[in-house]
Amino acid sequence: xxxxxxxxxxxxxxxxxxxxxxxxxxxxxxxxxxxxxxxxxxxxxxxxxxxxxxxxxxxxxxxxxxxxxxxxxxxxxxxxxxxxxxxxxxxxxxxxxxxxxxxxxxxxxxxxxxxxxxxxxxxxxxxxxxxxxxxxxxxxxxxxxxxxxxxxxxxxxxxxxxxxxxxxxxxxxxxxxxxxxxxxxxxxxxxxxxxxxxxxxxxxxxxxx
Numbered sequence: 001x002x003x004x005x006x007x008x009x010x011x012x013x014x015x016x017x018x019x020x021x022x023x024x025x026x027x028x029x030x031x032x033x034x035x036x037x038x039x040x041x042x043x044x045x046x047x048x049x050x051x052x053x054x055x056x057x058x059x060x061x062x063x064x065x066x067x068x069x070x071x072x073x074x075x076x077x078x079x080x081x082x083x084x085x086x087x088x089x090x091x092x093x094x095x096x097x098x099x100x101x102x103x104x105x106x107x108x109x110x111x112x113x114x115x116x117x118x119x120x121x122x123x124x125x126x127x128x129x130x131x132x133x134x135x136x137x138x139x140x141x142x143x144x145x146x147x148x149x150x151x152x153x154x155x156x157x158x159x160x161x162x163x164x165x166x167x168x169x170x171x172x173x174x175x176x177x178x179x180x181x182x183x184x185x186x187x188x189x190x191x192x193x194x195x196x197x198x199x200x201x202x203x204x205x206x207x208x209x
Contacts, residue, residue, distance in 0.1 A: 001056035009051025090118040098132030110154040122150040137167040144168035
């Protein structure tokens with residue numbers, strides 16, 4: 001980052017893969033490189049391939065202040081002269097963790113939920129960082145767990161939690177509607193002020209490097 005002023009997206013992806021190399025690197029080395037097998041189609045790889053560069057200043061600030069020094073949760077993080085205080089967030093929050101997440105570990109998400117000042121519905125989804133979140137109800141895959149407030153230890157919370165089959169999305173929908181069931185018309189693309197360039201998802205997703 002010091003040399004180029006940014007972190008390449010594929011470097012970030014490689015760093016995340018190294019955190020779970022037994023699952024995300026070595027199976028491909030053995031099956032594809034050593035055994036010559038054709039990789040199985042895996043739709044989430046398209047998500048992983050859509051990476052972006054991160055400015056060095058932004059990434060360094062984020063890692064140091066939010067991870068190494070943990071300033072956000074401790075109420076020491078100042079941006080634009082304002083100290084951020086998570087306890088002042090009174091809005092109801094649906095706080096989701098993924099049980100096998102290697103990037104935002106479920107235990108860390110569980111602890112982080114306590115710093116918010118409003119009501120929190122804590123839910124744990126099955127699978128990992130991407131698959132556990134991008135899990136549409138139509139597939140009926142994985143599961144999720146619900147319980148009371150995120151107090152005590154995550155393991156104790158999970159032991160007493162109720163397991164539900166399928167996606168967590170319907171649970172979020174029910175929670176969201178319980179906050180306010182009113183519906184509004186879909187917004188106009190561009191908000192009426194900007195002219196859309198092209199239809200979604202955009203031609204950039206078809207570009208190959």
